[in-house]
Amino acid sequence: MPREAEISVNERAFIQEALQEKIRLDGRAFDAFRPLTLTFGDEYGVADVQLGKTRVIARISVEVTAPLPERKFDGIFQIVTEFSPMASPAFEVGRPTDAEVILSRILEKAIRRSNALDTESLCIIAGLKCFALRADVHIIDHDGGLIDASCIAVMAALQHFRRPDVVVEGEKATILSAREREPIPLSILHQPLCVTFSYFEEGEIFLVDADLAEEQVRQAELIITMNQHGELCQIAKYGGATVDPLAIVSCTTVALQKVKELTKFIQSRLEEDAKRRNVGGFMAELSAENAR
C-alpha cells in the first residue's frame, strides 16, 4: 500500500509563508469553516456531510440484544469508524492508521462518554432486552477535518434517527414496525460538536478546520468538543509543539461560537427534512412520544 504522499518542501514553505502574511490557500479567514452541506437520506438516521471536499456518511442502525451484565438498565451504543481505500489509497483495510485510531477515540470521548445519548432510554426490559444502537461512520472522501465532519455527521444522524416503538407486557416485549406505530426519536441530552484548531509558528497562528495540506504542515492540533451551552466535553492535543494555556482559553471562545453556528445549521437542516417528510401534516398526530 502506498504511503500518503508527503507534502513537498516548497509547498510547505509556501503555506507557512502565506500564513505569516495572514492568507490561507483557499482564501478563508483563519477562523472560518469550509462550506458545509448536510443531506439526509430517505431512511431515518443517514446523514451525508460534505465539508469542503471531505465527505462523511454516518448511518445509525438498531437491533435488539441482551444488555451487558454489569449495565442492566442501559442500552448499548457503539460508534464504528473504519477507513477504506476509497478516501485515500494510504488507508488499508484491516490495519488502522493513527488517524483512524485518533478519530474513533475522539468520537468515543466526545459523543459516547459525554452522554450525548441517553442510553437508559434504550432499555426495554432491565437485564433482559435492550436496543443496541450502532453508528457506522463511512469516510468517503478525505481532505482534512475528518474529526469535525464525522462528529457533525454522527450527531446529525442521531438526531435524525427514529427507533421503532415497543410495547412491554410483563416479560414479553413486542417491537412495532413503522407501519403499526410511528417510530420515535432518540432522547438526546445535549449536542456535542468538535472543532479542531491547527497551530503553526509555535502557537502564534491558530487555524479552524484545516484542509489536508494545512494538516500536513501544522505543528500540532487541538480538538475541542463543546455543546451549544458552552459546556466543554473534552480537549485533546496531539502533536509535539507546546501551546500556551491562555491560547486554549481563547480557542474555547472561538469554538463556542462555531459550535453554536453548527448546531443552528444542523437544526435548520433537520427542520427542513421534517417538513419534507410531513407531507399531509399528520406527523403530530402519529407521534406517540410523551413530552419530557
Add this chain to the structure above:
Amino acid sequence: MAPEVLLSPLHRADGSATYTQNGYSIIGAVNGPIEVLRKDELPSEATLEVHVRPAVGVGSPKERHLETLLTSTLRSIILTHHLPRTLIQLTLQVRSIPAEDAICGVSAYLTLLPHLINTSLLSLLSSSIPLRTTVTAALVVSPTSSPTMPLVMPTAQEILRAGRIKHAHVFAFDGERKMVVCESEGSFTFEEWEEAWEVAEDVCCRDGGVGLGEAMQVDGQSENLEGWLREVVRRKVEGEQRWKSGT
C-alpha cells in the same frame, strides 16, 4: 428503470461513481495503477483488489464471496497485461439497501451483485483504466406463481409481492453478448435457465441488428443496459470535450 449515475463525485480517488437503482445505492472508487505490495505483485499483469463494504457493520463472509466473484469477473474485463506489477484497487461502499431486501426471499448477495458489477464498471470507466470490453448485469427472478413470466431487474418490493420465489439468477454480459457471470439459486430445469438467460440478454445487451447511430435514436431513454451505459459514456466524453466543442 435506467439507473441513476454520477461519475467522478469524489476528488481523491482516481475514478469513482455513485449508482442508484431501485433503492440500491452504491459508491464505487478506483485507485490505480498504484504501487503494489511485494507479496501481491504479479510480474506480467496488474493485481486487482476489490473491497465491498456493507452499509451497516463490518464485512462478513457474504461480502468476501461477492469480492471473489467481482475479482474474477473484472480480471477478465480489465486489460491487466497492460499494467504489469501495479495494483488496481476497487472499493465499493454500499450506501443504502431497500428495507424489503432482507425479507424478499432471494439471497441478499444475488440482489446486490448486479448493482455491484454495474458500479464497478462505471468506476473503472471513470478512472480510465484500459478495459477489454464493457459488462452489464441484471437480476432475473422467477416466482412460483407465474413461472413463465420472470421478473427482470425487479425492485425488492416487487419480489416480495410476487410471493414464493422458485429460482433467481444474475447474469452479466460483455459487449459482445458473451456471458461472463452466471449465479443462480433455487431449483430449475435447463429450459427455465435458458429462458432466464434470454430475458437477461435482452435487457443487458443492445439489439444485434441495429447500427450504433440508429440504436441511440431508437432507444432514446435506453431500454437496455448497454444503451444506458453508452449514454453515460457519451455524456462523460461530452463533458470532457467541453473545452474543445465550446470554442
